[in-house]
Amino acid sequence: MSHQLGRLISQILHRYFGDLVQNVGYDLFTYGSKPIVMITKSTGLTRLQVIECLRTLLKFDLAVFEATGVAITYKLVPDNVLLLIRYPRYLLQIKSKYGSEAELIVEELLQKANSTATQLLVTIANKYKDDKEKNINIVQLKDTFISLATAGYIQQSPVAEIKEGSEIPTLVPVATIVPDLDARVLMQAMANPADVKDTGEIMCLLLKQMYLVSAAWAEESTPTAVTDIREHAKRLTDRPLLMQHLDHYLKYAVRGAGAAERLLCDVIEHLVTERLGSNAARIDSCQEIHRRGRYTEECNPMRRAGQAQGGKAIYLYNVHLYEVAHTAREMCYRALHNLMLVSDETRAKHARALDKQRRVRSIVHGMRVRGAGNTDSS
Known part of the structure; x- marks a missing residue:
C-alpha cells in the first residue's frame, strides 16, 4: 500500500462519509486488520463512534471482518473505495442504456x-x-x-x-460491473480513425459475445464464429459497411491481455511525452519494440556519449513495464487526490453562493409543482 493511495482513500472517504469514517478508514488502511479496541485507541474516537463507522464501511462493502479466535478484526478494501469515484460514470452508463x-x-x-x-x-x-x-x-x-x-x-x-x-x-459484484464500463474504452482505443463507427461497433459485438461465453477478465475469449457476429450485424441497419469487415476470418476472439498491455503502453508513451518531451517518448517506444522482439534500424542500441563508432562496448536499455505501470498509477493517485482537494476548496470558498443557488432551485421547483408558468418561475 502506497502513501499516495492512502491519501486518495482518505480524501474519498471524507467526501462521501465525513470525518469520522475517514479517520477509521485511514487507520485501517495504515495499520491493516485491527479489532475495535485497537481502532478506538489509535483514532481517539469513542467505541460507539467506531462501531457506527465500521457499520457504514461494512454496509457499503468497503471493509470486511474476520473472526480470529475470540477477537473480531476489521480490514479495509481499498479497491472498493476507489470505485466510489466511478459512481457518476456508472449512473451515466445506466441512463444511456435504460x-x-x-x-x-x-x-x-x-x-x-x-x-x-x-x-x-x-x-x-x-x-x-x-x-x-x-x-x-x-x-x-x-x-x-x-x-x-x-x-x-x-x-x-x-x-x-x-x-x-x-x-x-x-x-x-465489482467483477461484473467494471468490464461493462471499460468496454467503451476498448472500443475507442481499437477503432481506426477512418471508420471509427464500424470497427468500434464490431468491438462492441465481440465484447458482448465475450461476456456471454467467457469470463469477464479472461486473457483470451472463446472464439466466436463469424456467422454469430454477422447475425447481430444485420440488425444494425445504420451500418451498411459493417459486413465488409467480417469476411476476412472465420472466427474472432478478444485477446484481453494483449489489448490491456497495448493500452498500457500507449498510456505510458503519452505520459512520457507530456512530462519529458517527444524525444524521451521515442526512446521509450524503441525500448518497447525491443521488448516485444521487433528490432528495427530506427531503434539502434545506444552508445555512450563520445564513444567511437567502431567500438564494441554497447549499452542496452530496457523498460520494466510493471514498474513503469506502478509509477504511472501512483501519479494517477496523486493527480486524483489533488483534484479532489481543489474541488473541496472551491466548494468551501463558494459555499454561500452554492447554498443560494440550491434555495432558488427549490423555490422554482415548488412553483412549478403548484402549476406556475415559465414566466412566473423565471
Whole structure:
C-alpha cells in the first residue's frame, strides 16, 4: 500500500462519509486488520463512534471482518473505495442504456447500499410523484427494475438475516460491473480513425459475445464464429459497411491481455511525452519494440556519449513495464487526490453562493409543482 493511495482513500472517504469514517478508514488502511479496541485507541474516537463507522464501511462493502479466535478484526478494501469515484460514470452508463427511471433506481440503491424491491420502488415513486417533468409511474419503475435485474446490474444481496422469500437487491459484484464500463474504452482505443463507427461497433459485438461465453477478465475469449457476429450485424441497419469487415476470418476472439498491455503502453508513451518531451517518448517506444522482439534500424542500441563508432562496448536499455505501470498509477493517485482537494476548496470558498443557488432551485421547483408558468418561475 502506497502513501499516495492512502491519501486518495482518505480524501474519498471524507467526501462521501465525513470525518469520522475517514479517520477509521485511514487507520485501517495504515495499520491493516485491527479489532475495535485497537481502532478506538489509535483514532481517539469513542467505541460507539467506531462501531457506527465500521457499520457504514461494512454496509457499503468497503471493509470486511474476520473472526480470529475470540477477537473480531476489521480490514479495509481499498479497491472498493476507489470505485466510489466511478459512481457518476456508472449512473451515466445506466441512463444511456435504460433511461432516466433506471438512473433513479440505481442512484437510490447506491445511496442506501441495499433495500427491498418494494421499498425501493415506493420510495422513488413518492419522492417524484409531484414532478411533472419526470412523470414517474410505478409500473414503468417495476419494468425498469426487472430489466436491470435481468441484465445483472441488480442482484439479491447475500445477507444472512434475509428471510426466506424476501429479495434485497443490491449492486452486482465489482467483477461484473467494471468490464461493462471499460468496454467503451476498448472500443475507442481499437477503432481506426477512418471508420471509427464500424470497427468500434464490431468491438462492441465481440465484447458482448465475450461476456456471454467467457469470463469477464479472461486473457483470451472463446472464439466466436463469424456467422454469430454477422447475425447481430444485420440488425444494425445504420451500418451498411459493417459486413465488409467480417469476411476476412472465420472466427474472432478478444485477446484481453494483449489489448490491456497495448493500452498500457500507449498510456505510458503519452505520459512520457507530456512530462519529458517527444524525444524521451521515442526512446521509450524503441525500448518497447525491443521488448516485444521487433528490432528495427530506427531503434539502434545506444552508445555512450563520445564513444567511437567502431567500438564494441554497447549499452542496452530496457523498460520494466510493471514498474513503469506502478509509477504511472501512483501519479494517477496523486493527480486524483489533488483534484479532489481543489474541488473541496472551491466548494468551501463558494459555499454561500452554492447554498443560494440550491434555495432558488427549490423555490422554482415548488412553483412549478403548484402549476406556475415559465414566466412566473423565471
